Amino acid sequence: MSNPDDIAARLCGIASGIIGTTLSPEDDFYDAGGTYLFAVKLVGEARKANLTGVTVELVQKHRTLAAVARHLAQPAEAGAGARPQTMQELWEGAGSTWQEPLAETVVPLIEGEGTPFFCAHWGTGNIEFLSRFAAAASFDRPLYGIRSGPIARRERPLLSVRERAARHLAEIRRIQPHGPYLLGGLCSGGLLALELADLLVADGERVAEVALINSVPATAPHSFDPGWGLDDLYRFRMAWMRRNFKITNPAQAAEIIMPQIREADWCDRSTPDTDWGWLQLAWAALALSQVHHQMRRYDGHAAVFQQPDPADDPRNSWAPWLGEYDEYHYATGDTYEVVQQESFWPDLRKALDAAMARESA
Structure with a gap:
């Protein structure tokens, strides 16, 4: 230089x-x-x-x-340690979303009786952890988790919520060809669930319920610059993780951070340390799709699971975007804590049962 x-x-x-x-x-x-x-x-x-x-x-x-x-x-020191991969290197080393055979993104979590509940992942793209909490609560419907494509395998991420929904929908309809459907999403997965519902309704199908679990609309304020691209968000994620986990040597980031994020269920427990950089790209892509998502009104029935009165800022409110909806309130605003609340799974069961009763009436 x-x-x-x-x-x-x-x-x-x-x-x-x-x-x-x-x-x-x-x-x-x-x-x-x-x-x-x-x-x-x-x-x-x-x-x-x-x-x-x-x-x-x-x-x-x-x-x-x-x-x-x-x-x-200063000239670079020889043997200073492996540098993190750039976004371009990770992107070029990944396969296409549409490379056959397609990755399985809708996966069974819990067996049960009745109409299945399809629940979309949160902001880190994984969903496997939800099975532990559902099983502990004796959730008795079939539960399917929707995980991000780049979490299922190293494939280049789709960069819009609508595209992602269309990709998952084909798998959902192989499992359940026709409605009424029970859909939901954790945190930012609520946006994905609403897009799935909109696509199904447009195709003439019935959606009995959309469960928005600690979700906010895309109009909610955030700290990201809408002008940022995927590379900007990737570098932001890498820097944020190193700062929050107090990493001084980037070459040691994976071995220090990965055990902690596995324990926190930010990734599946089986995720290897070598996926450290790839996870940051996958998460950056999910953030990019959320930042640029444009809300559309959904007039079907929904259930909102969240803290009471979260909408001090009207941009956080679901009221402009939903028709009829029920609300279930919890003291915490943390998604991971919500799904571990003693009352959450009975509330979810109540909402889904009521939705199916409305369909039968």
Whole structure:
């Protein structure tokens, strides 16, 4: 790379535009108004300007752009450890969604009697863990989990909620060719469940219930810039994970983080450490589809499972987007805690039974 003064001057020009104030090379990035998200933007803009090697961790560690530039100007140390794969490398190494045989994304979790309940994954794409809680609660309907394609195998992710729904729908209809259907979703999976319902209704099928489990509409506020692409979100995820798990050596990220996220059910217990980078890409793709999702009104019946009065901000409210719906309230706003609440599974059973009774009336 060129000399450190050149690098620092170019970084200052980029950072000044992001923060909205003029930075000099020796100014502390954060004292000058920089934030974590500004650092992520700086990394993205630096890469576009062919300033490779800039990371959020470097900015956090060195704080001044002169110090970052001096680090970048140093020759790389031999044997410094394996660098994380770039998004492009992961993407190019993955197969197509439509590569035969297609991955199985709708998987049986619990056996039972009656009309099955199809539940879509949360923001990390996995759903297998739900079987433990359903079994412990003696849930007695057949329960199928809908997992993300890139969680089922290393396939390139679909980048819209509608596309993802259409892909899963073909599998759902092989299991249950016709309605009435019982659908649901955990957290951001609620958006996927609503798209599945909309596709089924458009095809002339009956949807008895859509269960929105600690979900919010896509209009809810979030911290992502809608201008970010997949690579921006991938790098954001990598940086966020390292910061929150206090990783100082990126080469050790997988061995430190993976046991913890397996324990927290952010991925299936069988997921190997080598999938660390791939998971970040899969999660980034899910975030991208959610950030750009445009809500459409659903007039079928729904059930909402959430904290009471979550809609201090009207953008969090389901009222503009749903027709008739029942509400079930819990003291927690954490999805993982909701599905472990003693009252949740009886509430879900009550909602699904009532939905099927309406269909029979």
